[in-house]
Amino acid sequence: MQTAAFARLGTRLWPAVFPACKNEGDVWSEQYLRCMARQYTCTTWHPCCTAPMGDGPHAVVDSRLRVRGGVTGLRVIDASVMPSEITANLNAAVHMIAEKGAAMIREEYNPEPAGLWGLVG
Structure with a gap:
């Protein structure tokens, strides 16, 4: 805020x-900024990989998105099942996970083969 460019614009920090x-x-004191960091910090990225899929010791869901470790009837179908981060926006990947998860549930409860777009018939 102390540069010539900012000075010409008359900028100042908003108190x-x-x-x-x-x-x-x-x-803007050190103590105040530390408080702000503790109280108001939030993510500006796309969280993922917090309940990864796999068969290792840190995996939370199996290959059919079912929660492992004694919990029955519960699936996780979102970006948290990704085993590692991707180098793109998560939107398309999450849509794919959701579509695949929905198809897995349909297969389990309706073993008839799915037709075009996942519709039976």
Whole structure:
């Protein structure tokens, strides 16, 4: 904020006081910023891989997206089942996981072969 370019624009830091940090000193002080980091930090990325698929000791779901370890009737069908991060937006991959998970559930409860677009018949 102390550069010539910012000075020409007349910029200044916005002294917003966040309620949880109002007693932590002056806005932008080290103590105040530490409080803000503890209270208001959130992710700006696409979380994934927190319940990975596999058969290893850290795997949470099996290859049919069923939760392992004694829980019956529960599946995880989202980006958390990915075993590792991908180098693209998760949207398409999550749609694929959802479609495949839905097909697995249909197969289990309706063993008839699925036709075009997963519809029976």
